[in-house]
Amino acid sequence: MTQMSLENVTMQFGPFRALTDMSFHIERGEILGVAGPNGAGKSTLMNVCTGGLRASGGQVIFNGQDITRFKRHHRCGLGIAQTFQIPTLLSSLTVGENLLAGQIFGREVRGEETGISMEDILFLTQLEDHLPIPAAQADLLTRKRIMLGAALATGPEIIFMDEPLGGLNAEEIVEFLQVIRHVREELGITIVMVEHKTRALAEIADRVLIINFGEFVMLDTPQVVLNDDHVVEIYLGKRHDA
Numbered sequence: 001m002t003q004m005s006l007e008n009v010t011m012q013f014g015p016f017r018a019l020t021d022m023s024f025h026i027e028r029g030e031i032l033g034v035a036g037p038n039g040a041g042k043s044t045l046m047n048v049c050t051g052g053l054r055a056s057g058g059q060v061i062f063n064g065q066d067i068t069r070f071k072r073h074h075r076c077g078l079g080i081a082q083t084f085q086i087p088t089l090l091s092s093l094t095v096g097e098n099l100l101a102g103q104i105f106g107r108e109v110r111g112e113e114t115g116i117s118m119e120d121i122l123f124l125t126q127l128e129d130h131l132p133i134p135a136a137q138a139d140l141l142t143r144k145r146i147m148l149g150a151a152l153a154t155g156p157e158i159i160f161m162d163e164p165l166g167g168l169n170a171e172e173i174v175e176f177l178q179v180i181r182h183v184r185e186e187l188g189i190t191i192v193m194v195e196h197k198t199r200a201l202a203e204i205a206d207r208v209l210i211i212n213f214g215e216f217v218m219l220d221t222p223q224v225v226l227n228d229d230h231v232v233e234i235y236l237g238k239r240h241d242a
């Protein structure tokens with residue numbers, strides 16, 4: 001069932017068009033990978049969905065409602081969360097306080113309890129043992145868990161993750177992919193992840209969207225997309241083996 005749709009979305013930065021006529025559907029409960037070369041428009045696409053940017057044209061529809069002009073906090077209140085490549089945390093606070101801050105913000109923008117318990121968040125992110133530690137002292141994988149935990153604490157139906165695996169080593173990638181999988185499996189939350197590591201995307205994603213020069217190229221299963229000669233050669237190049 002469709003949860004979010006983009007209909008002919010364009011994003012214009014002055015004379016430069018970063019997204020052109022982007023149309024596709026995101027299915028409820030899926031893990032959708034988004035890939036394409038540097039500068040293709042992946043982060044821009046994510047931001048027009050989460051409210052970091054307001055599309056210049058076209059429509060973003062969430063659960064049947066046109067949210068194109070809604071601000072980020074309004075979209076968060078509807079159940080749309082985002083995580084960033086470089087963890088954005090409240091560094092002077094502890095891990096536990098960061099999660100609580102997410103929960104308080106979620107409550108505030110929703111006007112009600114978020115529906116995801118702190119117990120579930122701690123179980124999924126495995127942060128129980130880290131709660132009293134200042135966030136600033138946490139290693140990168142833990143900071144990524146905290147950011148995901150704080151996003152979960154806002155009570156989302158869908159989480160947009162910008163390069164969640166960036167900076168992690170092979171072992172950490174396996175571990176974090178497992179956390180992301182569990183979030184989808186245990187809570188049924190839709191995941192949209194922009195990622196350059198296409199091998200990891202092939203492992204975790206139900207479908208992969210390829211964009212280039214701000215335009216839709218292909219959306220299909222990872223097997224179909226990542227074995228497509230055109231996609232491999234022109235859009236992914238050497239990164240295919242990353």
Ligand SMILES: Nc1ncnc2c1ncn2[C@@H]1O[C@H](COP(=O)(O)OP(=O)(O)OP(=O)(O)O)[C@@H](O)[C@H]1O
Nearest residue numbers: 013016017018036037038039040041042043044045
């Ligand atoms: N605020 C902005 N003002 C002007 N141009 C912008 C702005 N944000 C992005 N762009 C341009 O839009 C294009 C798409 O950028 P975007 O960051 O979305 O690409 P990306 O696919 O996420 O790239 P990367 O993989 O390198 O992170 C780039 O050419 C970028 O320079």
